[in-house]
Amino acid sequence: MDLMLNVARIAAGVNILLLLVLVAVWGQNYRKIRSKHTFGSAVFALFLLAENGLALFYYLNPPPMSVPAVRAMMYLQVLEVAGIAFLVYVTVD
Template sequence: MTLWVDVARVAIVANVLLTAALGYVWGRNYLQFRSKQPLGLVVFAAFLFLENVLALYFYQFEPTLRVWVTSVPLVAQSAMTLLRLCEFGGLCFLTWVSWE
């Protein structure tokens, strides 16, 4: 294992949790207001949640891809991790704005 892959895995788990929290808040808003905007946010959260759960599966559990992720060059590992960290930053901000 490399540090970059481990950081990416932690970021993916955090993204799953934040996306679930956002889906809860936006789902509650949709049930209260019944408008298209909260519904769109719920659908967005569902797809983003699915994307992150699949990424976690590929990074952690799928036998072929789990090995591949750790054997690619360091520049690829750091790039994939940077994308996950950028997503984490965006989700943190969205969660902070939505939770109030």
């Protein structure tokens, strides 16, 4: 279970870093072009940032959790890394 928590912690940390990049780029784009789409994207990234911050807090201070719950959350965090990494790729490229 420690390995799964460590993977989830790392994934949440990577998500936070990637989301900070997206918020910076989308925020800058919104200031330039004032598009609702870029504003919505930046707000969405901020909500995901808050979610990942809270997840990381719980991964660093874990309450008693069952192994299946930890495994499921780890898989979700890893999938989220893939999705956010793709967003960074298409946004920054």
